[in-house]
Amino acid sequence: MITKIYQLETLTCPSCSAKIQGMLKKTDGVKESEVLFNSSKVKVTFDETKIESETIKGKINKLGFDVLSEK
Amino acid sequence: MLKMTKGHRVLISGILVGTSFILKEILGYVPITKIVMILSTLIAGAPIFKNAYEAIKYKIVGIDVLVTIAVTGAMFIGEFWEGAAVTFLFMLGDYLESRTIEKTRSSIKELLDLAPDTARVIRDGMEIEINPDEVLKDDLVIVKPGEKISVDGTVMEGNAYVNQAAITGESIPVNKNLETSVFSGTIIESGYLIIKADKVGEDTTFARILQMVEEAQDKKANTQKFLEKFSRYYTPGIIILAIVLYLITKDIVLALTLLVIACPGALVISTPVSIVAGIGNGAKHGVLIKGGEIMEKLGTIKVLAFDKTGTLTVGKPSITHIGTNDITEKELLRLAAIGESYSEHPLGRAIIHKAEKEIGEIDAVPEEAEIITGQGLKAVIEGKTYLIGNRKLFSANGVDIKAWEEYLKKEEDKGQTSVIVGNTENVLGIISIADTIREDAKKLITNLKSLGVKRIVMLTGDNKRAAKAISEELGIDEYFAELLPEDKVRLLGELQDKYGTTAMVGDGVNDAPALASADLGIAIGGMGTDVAMETADVVLMSGSIRKLSHAIGLSRATVRNMKQNIYFAILVAALLLMGVLVKTVNLSFGMLVHELSVLIVIINAVRLISYGEKIGKTNHKSQFTMHN
Numbered sequence: 001m002i003t004k005i006y007q008l009e010t011l012t013c014p015s016c017s018a019k020i021q022g023m024l025k026k027t028d029g030v031k032e033s034e035v036l037f038n039s040s041k042v043k044v045t046f047d048e049t050k051i052e053s054e055t056i057k058g059k060i061n062k063l064g065f066d067v068l069s070e071k
Numbered sequence: 072m073l074k075m076t077k078g079h080r081v082l083i084s085g086i087l088v089g090t091s092f093i094l095k096e097i098l099g100y101v102p103i104t105k106i107v108m109i110l111s112t113l114i115a116g117a118p119i120f121k122n123a124y125e126a127i128k129y130k131i132v133g134i135d136v137l138v139t140i141a142v143t144g145a146m147f148i149g150e151f152w153e154g155a156a157v158t159f160l161f162m163l164g165d166y167l168e169s170r171t172i173e174k175t176r177s178s179i180k181e182l183l184d185l186a187p188d189t190a191r192v193i194r195d196g197m198e199i200e201i202n203p204d205e206v207l208k209d210d211l212v213i214v215k216p217g218e219k220i221s222v223d224g225t226v227m228e229g230n231a232y233v234n235q236a237a238i239t240g241e242s243i244p245v246n247k248n249l250e251t252s253v254f255s256g257t258i259i260e261s262g263y264l265i266i267k268a269d270k271v272g273e274d275t276t277f278a279r280i281l282q283m284v285e286e287a288q289d290k291k292a293n294t295q296k297f298l299e300k301f302s303r304y305y306t307p308g309i310i311i312l313a314i315v316l317y318l319i320t321k322d323i324v325l326a327l328t329l330l331v332i333a334c335p336g337a338l339v340i341s342t343p344v345s346i347v348a349g350i351g352n353g354a355k356h357g358v359l360i361k362g363g364e365i366m367e368k369l370g371t372i373k374v375l376a377f378d379k380t381g382t383l384t385v386g387k388p389s390i391t392h393i394g395t396n397d398i399t400e401k402e403l404l405r406l407a408a409i410g411e412s413y414s415e416h417p418l419g420r421a422i423i424h425k426a427e428k429e430i431g432e433i434d435a436v437p438e439e440a441e442i443i444t445g446q447g448l449k450a451v452i453e454g455k456t457y458l459i460g461n462r463k464l465f466s467a468n469g470v471d472i473k474a475w476e477e478y479l480k481k482e483e484d485k486g487q488t489s490v491i492v493g494n495t496e497n498v499l500g501i502i503s504i505a506d507t508i509r510e511d512a513k514k515l516i517t518n519l520k521s522l523g524v525k526r527i528v529m530l531t532g533d534n535k536r537a538a539k540a541i542s543e544e545l546g547i548d549e550y551f552a553e554l555l556p557e558d559k560v561r562l563l564g565e566l567q568d569k570y571g572t573t574a575m576v577g578d579g580v581n582d583a584p585a586l587a588s589a590d591l592g593i594a595i596g597g598m599g600t601d602v603a604m605e606t607a608d609v610v611l612m613s614g615s616i617r618k619l620s621h622a623i624g625l626s627r628a629t630v631r632n633m634k635q636n637i638y639f640a641i642l643v644a645a646l647l648l649m650g651v652l653v654k655t656v657n658l659s660f661g662m663l664v665h666e667l668s669v670l671i672v673i674i675n676a677v678r679l680i681s682y683g684e685k686i687g688k689t690n691h692k693s694q695f696t697m698h699n
Contacts, residue, residue, distance in 0.1 A: 012169040013134065013336060018303070019122075022131040036289035038176060038347040064122045 001031060003045040004053055009066040011040045019063055027051065027059060080114060081159075081166045087111035088159045095152060108151035115158035116142055132306050134334045140310075144327040145658060156659035157331060164666025171673045175344045178351030178680055179284055185237045185256050186281065190221035193265075203255075204272045212266045220257050223270035223277075225250060231262030238277060239613030240357025256280075279604065280612070283361060284354045288347045290362025294633060295342040302335045309333040324658070325651065332647040332661035337668040341636030344676035349629030352682050357612040358622045365608045368591050369623060370630035373571035375524050376563060378585070379531035379541060381578035382595055382616070384506040388417055390425040391487060391507070394478055395500035403500040405430055407492050410450040410459045412436045418490055421504050443467075447490070458493050465491060465498070472498050486540025508541060511617040516545050518620035522627065526570050530559045530585070559585040576619065578603070593619065621683050628682050636672045643668040 011017060017035035020042060024033035029050030034043045044056055057067045075083075091107040098104060116139075123135035138161055145154040173180075190203045193211045203221040206212060211227065214220050220233070232244035237256035244260045247253055253266055256277030272278065291299075309330065317326035346363040353360045360366050377383050393400045408426035411419035413436075426433055437450035446467060447460015458464055462479075465472050472479075472491065475498050482489050487503040516527055529550040531538050538552035551562055559575075563585060567573045575582065575589035578596055586592030586607055594607035596614040604610050611618045647664055650656030656664070 010169050010173055012165065012172050013340065016133075018299070019126050019129070019131050019133055022126075023129045026129055037343055038288040039179075039285055063125045064118060 001045060002048050003043065004056075005071045006042045006044070006057065006060065006067050007069045007071070008040045008042060008060065009068060011035075011037050011065070016065065020060060020065065023059060023063055024056075027056070030056070075114075077118075077162070077166050077169075080118070081162050084111045084115035084155075084159045084162060087114065088155050091152070091155060105151050108155040109146070111155040112142060112146065112151070112158050115155075115162045119158060119161060132310065134306075134336060137306065137309070137330045137334055141327045141330045141658065144323060148323055150324065150658070153658040157662045160659060160662045160666055164662075164669060168666075168669055168673060171670060171677065172340075172344060174677045174680070175348040175673060176288075176351065178355045179288060179347065182237070182284060182351075182354050183281060185219075186277070187219040187221035187255060191215075191218075206268055206271045208268055208271055210268045210271075212268055213263070214259050214266065215263050216259050216261050218259055219255075220253050220259065220264070220266065221255055222266060222268040223252070223254050223275045224266040224268045225252055226264050227267050228265040229263045231264045232260045233264075234258045234260050235613075236357075238280065238357065239615070240355060240618070241613050241615065276604075280354070280359060283359055283604070284350065287359070287361045287365075288350050290364060292342050292346055292363030292367050292633070294367065294637070295346070295363055298335075298339055298342060298637075302339050305333075305335050325654070328651050328656065328658045328661050329648075331658055332651055332656065332665055333644065334665055335640075335644070336665060337640035337643060337672045338637065340669060341640050341672050342633050344673050345629055345633040345636060345679060348676045348679035349625060349632070349682075352679055353622060353625055356618065356621055356625075356683065357615075358618055358625070359604075359610040359612065360622065360626065361608050361610075365591065366626050366629050368572060369574070369609060369626035371572050372524060372574050372591065372623060374526045374528065374566050374573040375519060376528045376530050376559075376566060376573060376575045376585075376589065377547070378559075378575070378577035378582045379529055379533055379538065380506060382576055383512045383529065383541060383545065384508050386506065386578065388421045388488070388504050388506050390421060390502060391505045392482070392503040393500060394475075394482075394503070396498070398499050400500070401430060403492055403502070405433065406452055406457055406499075407459055407490070407502060408433045409435050409452050410437055410440065410448060410457055410492075413440055414442065414448065418488065418504050422490065422502060456495050458495070459490060461489070461491065465493060468495065470495065470498065474498070475501060483536055484540065486537040505537070508544065509614075509616050511615060513545050515617050515620055516547060518617070519623065520546075522620060522623055524623070526566070528566065530554055530562060530575075532556075556582065556584050560588045563589050574609075593622070595619070625679075625682055629679060632676060632679055636675055639675075640668060640672060 017037045021033060021035050024030050024044060030044055030046045032045040042060065053070065060067055087107055088111045091104055091111060094104040094107060119135050120139050123139040126133050126135055142154045142158055187203045189200055190206050191198055191200050191213045192206055198213060206222055212222050226247055226249055230248045233247050233253060234242055234244050235254065235257045236242040238254050247264060254277060255275035313326040313329045316329060317323060346366055349366055350360055360369065380386050393403060395403050404426045408423045411422050437452050439451040440448060442448045443464060446464035450457050458468055458470065462472065470493055478501060479489055482503045487505045490502045490504060492499050492502065519527060526548050529538060529542050529547050531552050532554050533552060535552040538550045542550040559582065563573055563575060567590060572590045574591040574593055575585045576593045576595060577586050583606055586594060591609065592607040593609040594603035595611045595616055609622055643664065647656055647661055651661065
């Protein structure tokens, strides 16, 4: 289980956070997730044997949010 | 068509919308007008439709979905102009919102930008430049004028004026020389320093402040949690309402308009933007407020309980007055200082400190000295025997102090501790020592009262006389003295029951239980004291206590700002709803007003960034009101 923090482009609407949160909740392998609206970050704890960081990034990207960096 | 920056998309669809409007006015609803409108809708709408589709996949109904339904509906019934206008306005609004929302976060971003990016260290006798994360503990770091200090450490060499604004919020430079502590993130304005690194990287005070501010900005206020819950049911509710409305009236335009104007955008964004701007303002002024909930609580404080020593007072005893007979004050001080040479007592240290300041270095030592615990000391100086201590010492040695009794009493009533100096026959004089009150304490108490704090109390372990003297001088409502830490906790509970939300203000050194048990713990002088920074809800980084009134004023302003935003958002939504029902508000006008309301809410929050920077306080009237 690892935790990564993704820095997104500036989040402007709280409903965007709800969207990312909802998507991550329904994603297999993701244990916990938290969208930080003001700092425009997503904190994800996931099982690296089930899902790759790249896949998570891809999914966030597909929702319409650019992932700028990860930590 | 999907690969386009937001700005370009807004620009192109704007041109197309404008063109179509002119075409409509000149040629009317001819095919070419409709084609331009459809094109514009597609360009502006593509990302909205795509986001709506992705969201629906995860069963989330957001504003994208509402807009998509409305636009599709508009296209379907041939309202091409409405579709084009709505998508364009939505994109434009979104674009402007992201621009302005960055402003609400700007103070925090500025703080993050202050992080040092390079460090110069001495390795193998060579000066090399490295990444601050690579500096090791005990490395020697060289910092020159204009450069940032990259570690927390101790000055080994050099002398400099350092701007510590990054940590304390105070931009007046502080002198740093041998053995003094310096902090990462601070900037040398003049001079140079060689520093031994004590804490590096993530462990530095500055890195921890950044960490806390980062976390604080996303700790939600209760209001925000409520609004988010509300919007989760609100949006689907609106869709159902729109369907019902359509079924009853058979008016599709009305139903679609309802969808668009009912977006809760302004309402949901109302709190987080105020909170982030407020926390950012605090951080810029050396006030760490750990989250939205704390901000709300701080804004409703009814009682402030202060610790005395180290909080209202400097925490170091110093000489306040010297009374003498037949001898000069300087001579008395000199004798006492020599006598106290070997003493480790805080009062003795205070006397020596004062003597060195007044007379200069004292290198004489007593020929003989005897320390009598609980009384003072007896010393032979320059061939004569002197007594330095309290009443007990003098009566034990048979020296009459009656002539000084009245003077002693008067001093003690002022909260002073008296050190009597005499020879074997007479009292020569009395040195009054007290912990000095912080210079800004009195002004703070006055400010707090004018901010509407109901009750200001002092909780102290010190004796009643000292407590009384200080609370009278400062204008404190009530004091409780001779308390043990557990008494403080109990009293805080009683104050909470009696008056409401209670905050405890302390220096965090010995009142951790009280700080933790109060509704709100406020630590003063958090710089360098880890425990206080971790346990308190609000940390005033500098020792300057007047920042407390900034913190409370700021939290009130933030809560007020939040409320303005919420009321404004509700008012706009209600007005729009009525407008739609009586058919004076159409689809594109509804969207325009909606986007404007979101922008106004953000701009209102941006005002918090500069709170407290104007001379004088902003009052209710000069604040933004929801009617303009």
